[in-house]
Amino acid sequence: MINRKLVKYYLSLSILLILSVNRTLALIPEPSNIIYGSITIDGEPLTAVNNHVSLVLYSGEQKVTSYTMGDIPTMGDKYKLEAILDSISTRSVDTSRTGDELVIRYQVAGESLAVANVFIGERGEAIELNLTLRSEFIDAGLDPSIFDSDGDGIPDDIEIAAGLDPELASDALLDADGDGISNLQEYANGTNILVDDYGPSLTLPSNKVFNATGLFTKVDLGNAVAFDSKDGDLTATDDSKKFYKPGAYKVIWTASDAAGNTTIDSQLISVIPMISFAADQLVAEGGVVSLTAVLNGMAREYPVIVPYTVSGTASPEGIDFTLVDGEIIINSGLSANIEFPIAADAIDAEGVETIIVTMGSPVNAVVGSRDVFVAQIIEDNVAPSVSIIANQGNGQTSTIISSEGSVKITIVVNDPNLNDVHTYDWSLTDSLLIDIDNNGTDNSFIFDPSELTEGTYKVSLTVTDSSAAAGNVDLFLRIVDAAPILAFVDTDGDGINDNIEGFIDLDGDGIPDYLDSIAQTNVIQEISIVADQYLIETETGLHLSLGEVSINTGGVAVDIIDIESVFNVSSDITTDLNSRSGGIFDFSIAGLTDDGDLVLMVIPQLEAIAESSVYSQFVSSNKGWINFVEDSNNVLFSAAGAAGYCPSPGSSLYTLGLTAGDWCVQLLIEDGGPNDAESIVNKTIKHLGAVAKLNGSTVNNPATNTTNNTASNASSGGGVWSLLLLLIFSLINRHCWCYK
Numbered sequence: 146m147i148n149r150k151l152v153k154y155y156l157s158l159s160i161l162l163i164l165s166v167n168r169t170l171a172l173i174p175e176p177s178n179i180i181y182g183s184i185t186i187d188g189e190p191l192t193a194v195n196n197h198v199s200l201v202l203y204s205g206e207q208k209v210t211s212y213t214m215g216d217i218p219t220m221g222d223k224y225k226l227e228a229i230l231d232s233i234s235t236r237s238v239d240t241s242r243t244g245d246e247l248v249i250r251y252q253v254a255g256e257s258l259a260v261a262n263v264f265i266g267e268r269g270e271a272i273e274l275n276l277t278l279r280s281e282f283i284d285a286g287l288d289p290s291i292f293d294s295d296g297d298g299i300p301d302d303i304e305i306a307a308g309l310d311p312e313l314a315s316d317a318l319l320d321a322d323g324d325g326i327s328n329l330q331e332y333a334n335g336t337n338i339l340v341d342d343y344g345p346s347l348t349l350p351s352n353k354v355f356n357a358t359g360l361f362t363k364v365d366l367g368n369a370v371a372f373d374s375k376d377g378d379l380t381a382t383d384d385s386k387k388f389y390k391p392g393a394y395k396v397i398w399t400a401s402d403a404a405g406n407t408t409i410d411s412q413l414i415s416v417i418p419m420i421s422f423a424a425d426q427l428v429a430e431g432g433v434v435s436l437t438a439v440l441n442g443m444a445r446e447y448p449v450i451v452p453y454t455v456s457g458t459a460s461p462e463g464i465d466f467t468l469v470d471g472e473i474i475i476n477s478g479l480s481a482n483i484e485f486p487i488a489a490d491a492i493d494a495e496g497v498e499t500i501i502v503t504m505g506s507p508v509n510a511v512v513g514s515r516d517v518f519v520a521q522i523i524e525d526n527v528a529p530s531v532s533i534i535a536n537q538g539n540g541q542t543s544t545i546i547s548s549e550g551s552v553k554i555t556i557v558v559n560d561p562n563l564n565d566v567h568t569y570d571w572s573l574t575d576s577l578l579i580d581i582d583n584n585g586t587d588n589s590f591i592f593d594p595s596e597l598t599e600g601t602y603k604v605s606l607t608v609t610d611s612s613a614a615a616g617n618v619d620l621f622l623r624i625v626d627a628a629p630i631l632a633f634v635d636t637d638g639d640g641i642n643d644n645i646e647g648f649i650d651l652d653g654d655g656i657p658d659y660l661d662s663i664a665q666t667n668v669i670q671e672i673s674i675v676a677d678q679y680l681i682e683t684e685t686g687l688h689l690s691l692g693e694v695s696i697n698t699g700g701v702a703v704d705i706i707d708i709e710s711v712f713n714v715s716s717d718i719t720t721d722l723n724s725r726s727g728g729i730f731d732f733s734i735a736g737l738t739d740d741g742d743l744v745l746m747v748i749p750q751l752e753a754i755a756e757s758s759v760y761s762q763f764v765s766s767n768k769g770w771i772n773f774v775e776d777s778n779n780v781l782f783s784a785a786g787a788a789g790y791c792p793s794p795g796s797s798l799y800t801l802g803l804t805a806g807d808w809c810v811q812l813l814i815e816d817g818g819p820n821d822a823e824s825i826v827n828k829t830i831k832h833l834g835a836v837a838k839l840n841g842s843t844v845n846n847p848a849t850n851t852t853n854n855t856a857s858n859a860s861s862g863g864g865v866w867s868l869l870l871l872l873i874f875s876l877i878n879r880h881c882w883c884y885k
Contacts (some may be wrong), residue, residue, distance in 0.1 A: 176230040176268045178241065180249070182275040183223050184214075192222040199252040202226045209239055209247060230268050241265045251278065261302075299332045307338040324406075325374025344408035345373035345400045347381060352413040356511045359793040360441060360668060360680055361388040362416050371400035371408070383412075388678070388790045391418030391442030415445045419793065421513030422504065423480075423686025425738040426520045427527055429561040431489035434466070434520045436502055437482035438473045439685045441665070441793065444509050449475040452505035459498035459522055464488065466500055466522075479664060487522055498522040514795035515685055528614035528740060529560035529567065530828050532653075533606055535622055540649040543696065544657055545624045547594045551581065554590040554620070558608055565610040573605035573619075597624050601696055601711060617827045618735070621655065621696045637662040637674055655691030660699055666736075671728065671749065673699030678789030683734050683746040692731035692831060701730045702751070708833070714768045727752045729763075729835040734814075737828040741816050743778055744830055745794035748810045754783060755838045756805045760812075762820060762834035773812075773834065774819035782811035803836065810836060 180202070184191035191198060193215035201211040212224045228247065231240030241247065245265045250257040260276055292301045295310075297317035304311040307321060309328065317329040324341040331338045350367025369381035381400040393415045401407040423437035438451045451473040459465040468485040475481040504516035534541045537552050545552055558567060571585045581591045590604065602622050609615040631643035639646075639662035646658040654661065654669050662676045663669065669689040671679040681701050683689055694703045694711045708714070708729070727750035734744055760773040760781055773781055782799035784792050784807055791809035792798045799811045812834075817826030822833060 176232070178228040178230060178265050178268075179271040180226040180228065180263055180274055181220070181223055181271065182273050185275075185277045187278075187280050190222060193218075193220075197253055200224045200226060201250045201252050201257060202228060203248045203250060204241060204245060207238055209241065211252075228265055230265070232268075243267055249274070249276075251276075298329050303332060303338070309338075320374070323375045324404075341375050341402070341404040342406060344406040345371045345376070345379050345402050347371050347398060347400045347408040347410050349398055349410055349412045352415075354415045354417065355389075356417050357391050357419045357441060358796065358798075359419075359791060360682055361390055361678065361790045363388050363787065363790070364414055364416070366396060366412060366414065369398050369400075369412075373400075373402040373406075375404075376402045386677075388787070389414070389416050390677075391416045391440070391444065393445040416442070418442045418444050418449075418510050419513035420449065420451055420504070420507050420510040421515040421685040422502065422518035423482075423515075424684065424736060425518060427523055427561045427739060428487050428520055429523055429527075429563050430487055431563055432487050432561060433484050434468075434487060434500065435482050435484050436468070436473070436518055436520075437480055437686065438475065438504075439480040439665075440475065440510060441513060441685075443479070444475070446509045447476055448508075449510045450508040451475070451510070452507070453502050454505065455500065455502055457499040457501040457519075459500050465490065465498060468500065468502070487520075496524070513685065514793055523561060526565075526610065526612040526614055527561045528827075529558050529565070529608050529610050529616040530736075531559075531606060531608045531616040531618040532557045532735065533604060533618055533620050534653060535604070535620060539647060541651055541653055542648055542657070543620075543622055543650045543653070543655045543691075544628070544648045545594050545622050546628050546648070547597055547599075547624055547626050551591055551593050552622075554592075554604055554606075556588050556606065556608075558616075560610060562610065562612075565612070567611075568609045570607040570609070571605070573603075573607065573617075575602045575604070578602055578604060594624050599625050601693060603693065615827075617825060618829065619733075619831075621691070621693050623655075623696050631659060636660060637676065654689060655696050656699055669732065670700045671702045671730065671751075675700070679749050679751070681730065681732060681746065681748050682791070682794060683744060684794055686736060687734055687744065688736040689746075690733045690735065692733050692833060694833060695731040701732045702728045703731050703833075704729065708763060712763075712765050712768060724838045725761075725835040726838075727754065727836040729833070731833040732831075734830040734832075735828070737816055737830070740826045740828060741818075742828070743813055743815050746812050746814070747791050747794050748812070749786065749789055749791045750808050750810060750836060753788075754803050754805055754807045754810070754836055757839045758803055758805070758836050759839060760803060760810065760834060761837045762822070762832065765822065765833075770837070776819075778813070778815040779818055779820050780813040782813070783807040784809040784811065 191214060196213055196215045199211050199213045202209040210227055212226050214224060217225060226249070228241045229239065230242060231237050236242065243265055247263050247265065248259050249261040249263060251260045260278060261274060263272060263274060266272065293299065294301050295312050295314040297314035299317050301311035309316045318327050320326065321328055321338050322341050324343045326343050328338050336342050348370040350369060353366065355362055355364050364385065364387065366383060366385055371379040371381040373379055379400050379402060381398050384397045393413065396412045396414055397409060398412060399407060399409050418440040420438055420440050423439055426434055428434050440449065453473065454470045455461065455468050465488050466485055473481050473483055500520040502518040504512055534555050535545065535552050536542065536555060537545055537549055569586055569588050571580060571590055577597060578592045581593065582589065602624060604620040604622065607615050607617045628648055631647060633642050633644055635641060636643050637660050643659040648657045650657055652666055660674055666688045667683045667685055669681050670676055671681055681689060691701060694707050695701050698707065730748055734746065737744065761770045762773055763770055775781060781802055783802065783804045784796065784798045784800070786792065786807065786809035788808055794811060803810070814820045814830050814832060816828060816830055817824060820832060822831040823829065
């Protein structure tokens with residue numbers, strides 16, 4: 146009978162189980178695995194004459210086989226256990242398979258003690274497993290995993306399996322696999338002492354905050370340091386997009402070692418949005434001024450507080466107006482506004498009086514390109530501003546489905562002269578759009594699209610006030626026979642499924658809402674559905690929309706073939722497609738404050754500006770291309786930017802002319818001027834243009850007969866001309882832009 150009396154100090158001693166495993170091909174027929182070896186107790190070898198001792202192999206509670214010392218004379222003083230392998234679909238109870246973990250038990254007179262674990266190898270494999278045991282612990286019948294002879298914190302059986310010395314405490318502090326983690330710590334962590342299973346260390350740059358420089362801001366994350374104890378210095382990679390909209394983001398850094406261990410950590414970055422005042426305003430006595438502050442992206446933190454001070458030539462304290470120094474607070478979203486009335490003082494000949502609002506230092510935003518707002522109180526007559534929208538029963542839209550009923554055109558007239566009476570003229574509307582009431586002079590226009598073929602149609606309205614001042618507006622509509630079925634998908638990625646957004650166009654930019662995720666009215670996509678780069682931007686408060694050609698493309702960028710189709714011109718008129726590989730762009734800008742205003746806008750190029758390039762525009766009346774006309778009110782700029790990303794309008798990063806290699810073009814265009822395709826002073830600008838590479842000749846420009854916008858290695862238009870323009874810009878204060 147085995148003495149099972151527990152020894153008082155068993156936790157400081159152990160069964161020394163030396164698992165010296167040498168796997169070799171067996172010299173016996175397959176399929177069995179053979180486990181064999183010697184047994185030593187208290188330093189003395191167990192021999193064949195010790196036939197009271199048996200080794201028993203178990204799979205769980207199932208006995209697989211056993212061996213009694215001396216059973217096989219040819220084994221001498223060694224033991225031998227045979228594990229039969231089974232490959233049939235239903236396993237026999239006394240067989241094993243590759244990968245099974247079996248237990249060897251030391252047995253005397255019916256009492257047994259687990260002394261080793263062994264894994265079954267490939268078929269026909271032999272495993273030499275030599276066992277070294279101590280009699281006092283065999284007598285105690287203890288689990289060998291609780292013994293720690295050297296008191297180093299690692300049980301003897303673990304040390305033996307890892308090739309460590311269970312009698313040497315110092316090896317617990319070593320690093321057997323060279324992965325930078327000590328043997329003791331690996332045991333405590335439950336990881337393999339002999340395998341590099343720890344990822345490299347990863348030290349990240351600090352969290353960073355950036356001020357926005359445009360719709361997208363380039364961020365410099367800094368450098369991460371990755372080091373692996375076994376592999377040395379490593380390269381850490383990040384998932385950064387490099388350019389970010391305003392907001393808060395998490396950048397994921399990753400480093401991997403040669404063993405495939407990966408360490409992942411995150412860095413927080415934030416981009417603070419720019420805040421600008423919306424366009425200036427003309428207002429008559431008795432009218433209302435709306436002061437609006439607009440963010441160029443979502444704030445990382447709300448509220449956004451915009452302090453302002455009030456000055457100007459108008460009399461404050463309720464005489465002309467009531468606004469005093471204060472704050473505009475944006476609690477969510479992109480904008481907030483304050484409205485205040487203008488007194489009707491019945492004093493004649495006051496001339497134009499101004500209310501000037503100057504932005505202070507905002508909280509949770511940075512000052513944008515327009516930090517001064519001017520409201521002009523006028524007594525003279527001003528032409529009305531006009532806007533129109535189409536509705537086919539579901540809301541504002543630019544896509545008309547011929548089979549879904551009549552279309553109503555709704556008019557909005559903004560006239561600073563409150564007592565004016567208006568007349569309406571629809572005569573410039575496409576002749577195929579027939580007003581149902583046959584009255585071309587009232588404020589109503591309703592047409593039936595059912596008989597119209599697919600294509601682009603123009604609705605045009607001229608509104609004339611009591612003093613014969615007129616405002617004109619055009620609306621381009623795309624009529625289709627049948628609309629595609631919108632599914633439960635989110636094509637534009639704005640979080641709203643297509644079938645919910647539908648074909649309505651709430652912001653009136655000509656792009657159906659299911660394809661349009663851009664909230665700002667002064668921003669529009671160049672390429673259909675692409676909203677994270679290649680965005681055209683004009684000044685805050687203005688309204689960008691697709692033009693007559695681009696209304697069919699879903700973005701401002703068009704092809705030569707689109708121009709040929711709309712304007713019915715031949716390809717020999719619109720040649721050199723490759724020379725305009727930076728993109729051809731067709732757009733309209735509305736919402737200007739006054740007739741003849743100047744507007745800044747930025748156009749990211751699809752390719753960098755080439756050497757010997759000019760900016761040209763397509764003139765539908767001539768059905769041909771001419772150079773952009775440059776003067777004090779019409780100016781070309783460019784900036785380096787990057788593919789798809791540009792500084793905002795008015796940024797100091799723009800320089801005069803076109804610089805080869807730059808990605809960004811900025812235009813200053815005059816309402817009704819030579820670069821406004823309408824050539825009408827009406828608070829609206831239309832433009833169809835592109836950067837064109839000269840192939841040994843210039844683009845015809847009958848208006849100016851000049852090519853002074855040619856791209857070179859430095860900004861064009863240099864010398865005296867550049868200095869003169871800069872001087873003029875510094876004196877201009879009538880425009881709705883700020884040059885910084």
